[in-house]
Amino acid sequence: MQIARQPRNRVTGALVASAVAVLTVSGCSVANTTRSESASADTLRIVLPQEPPTLEPCDASLTATGVVVRSNITQPLIERNPATGDLEPMLADSWQQVEPNLWRLNIVSGVQFSDGAPFDATDAAFSIERTFNGAIGCDVNGYVFDDSEIQVDAVNPTTLELRTEAPDPILPLRLSFIEMVPRTTDSEGKVREPVGTGPYMVDFWDSGQRIALKANPNYRGETPAFTRAVYQWRAEGSVRAAMVTNDEADIATSLGPEDGAGDLGISYVNNETTALRMHATEAPLDDLRVREAIDLSINREGIVDALFQGLGLPAAQLVGANIVGYNDALTPTPYDLERAKALIDEARADGVPVDRTIRLIGRTGQFPKINETIEAIQFSLSEIGLDVKIEMMDTSGQMQYQVRPFVPGAGPFLLMIMHGNQAGDTQFTLDQYMLSEGYQSSWGTAEYDDEIRAAEALTGDARQTALAAVLGDEPAEIRQYAYIAHMEAVLAKSPRVAYQPNSATGDEMRLAEMTQADASHD
Known part of the structure; x- marks a missing residue:
């Protein structure tokens, strides 16, 4: 299919001021439901600075969305290793530039979406075309792609080809930002609870209160150590830090060094x-x-x-x-x-x-x-x-x-x-x-x-x-x-969770990388 690329918008006290000077001189909503969540060994409790505006996969380049969706609910064809910068296989196991303007990808076989539907090159082509649909206004479109035309073809269930107007040496890197969704996904509007191939799926979203994920029974990889995750949000960093120190949450993101995480705080370059x-x-x-x-x-x-x-x-x-x-x-x-x-x-x-x-x-x-x-x-x-x-x-x-x-x-x-x-x-x-x-x-x-x-x-x-x-x-x-x-960022982490944040954590916090640990192994 020939896609006419459309430009998209992307939607990355005076007392203290004086102190610095002196220093240098010297989404959608639904009716809320009531649910009870008790802490359990297999549940991650995460507190974010804000409620995600959407869980739409094509908006996963938005930090507040990507931190929940990317590599948890949905996955891309190719992923970038945040430590090395290398591109690594995900739902495509190989790719090559067969002509200056043509890239060919081999799609992994045997993958299922969380609803049980099989994933193949047709779904990959649909996901890419949907991302480019100006009627949806996908954030990743404006952030990653320009306005040139791209032709996307599912040659067969395991082969995907993309032809560009001009040679594009970093097309695989661009594709790492497109999350795969089923061909049955709404092609003209954004979705509230996405279906993907990741280790988790949406359990419920109580607007204004919490989002819960549960393990995807059709995930092709190992079942994650925590089979459930519950996200809440609090605007104040000190409140988020206190929730971890008081054992009301396991992970708190976007903290400052003054927020009071103490020994539970981990600083890292983002x-x-x-x-x-x-x-x-x-x-x-x-x-x-x-x-x-x-x-x-x-x-x-x-x-x-x-x-x-x-x-x-x-x-x-x-x-x-x-x-x-x-x-x-x-x-x-x-x-x-x-x-x-x-x-x-x-x-x-x-x-x-x-x-x-x-x-x-x-x-x-x-x-x-x-x-x-x-x-x-x-x-x-x-x-x-x-x-x-x-x-x-x-x-x-x-x-x-x-x-x-x-x-x-x-x-x-x-x-x-x-x-x-x-x-x-x-x-x-x-x-x-x-x-x-x-x-x-x-x-x-x-x-x-x-x-x-x-x-x-x-x-x-x-x-x-x-x-x-x-x-x-x-x-x-x-x-x-x-x-x-x-x-640099600060993340608070409960002693019961083993996890090392990296430069991508602020945009893509992979729950499957978190394992259970005793306090002695913090």
Whole structure:
């Protein structure tokens, strides 16, 4: 079937601010039902920062959805090993580029969905085509794929072919983001309780209260150690941590070091990088000197040390060290208020309206200490002569400023973003955040777009070198972002659970990797 690709939207106190400055000087809903859940040896109790907006598999690139769905309820054809970056078989056991524009995959035989229906290449083709259906508005479509056409053919039950308009050297990596669903799935609308091939299936979803999964009796692999999982959500990190320390939950995610997990807290490097995006189409942010001044005014080391308690590294680019294209020669922009103030004064003298109020937008609960981080930045920007107003929003409100089409008539604004490159290749970051018409990019240039496209067409060492050069050129040629920190995360874990979080845990927490352990084996 020939698929016309459609562009999709993706929907990654002043007291503290002063302290940082001093430091550097010195879904759908249904009627709720009542269910009782008692703790048992085979049940995992997990507390999340928010209720998943949906369990729709084609929205699994959304962190709040993927952490429940990916590799638990549904599975992709190919998966990426978060430790090595290698692509590994899942529902396809091999793949090859048989022509420059043609990839062929061999589909695993003998796999069943949780409803007992067999899985084969026809289901794989359906799942891919459904993801591309603009009527559904799949998040993974805009995040992973561009607007070119792809022809998908189930040649026979075990053979799938994909033909692209132009050679696509990373198509298998893209496919690792598409979760497989049965051909009987609604092709025109999103589903509430998905059917998949993973080790778990949906038991129930009490809207606003909890989601429960149970072991999939038709799963082809080993039965997981915990045959049941119950998810709840609490907005406050300290509450989530307390639920684990008080034995009301086994796993609590997205904690800060100050949330009180104590010895039950595990810190780990995740995929996320925080940055301030400068909407450069509006004065005064359309002046490169103003954007450079904002970049120079951010005290990255102070934020990481004082607010993140050392859990993170000051950032010089939007991807981390485990991503293809990472540029290890880049260094974070130095903190220099004097130089920043001089640039603002210079712009003012040239008639740039630097006194215009700039909105500083953050998302409530986006990461631990988000409010204090926003306030610290506002304090520094006021020191260099800019008038900045903080606006904290919920996810739905903030996303109107993060993804295209942006809110019309919004005026000049700075947006706190947090980007996690789950795929392991800088192309996914560039296409979304740096192409001039990227889904989460506010501007760019034709010349920089050409540089991006040329780098993305390469493979091997040449690809690494070219992508690194693209990242290196961004601050000088575009300076859309003021990079802040490569983040670390904290997870609280009960002594009865054996589990080691990894860089993908925030996006894809695999329950089958959790086993039972005595307190002595924590």
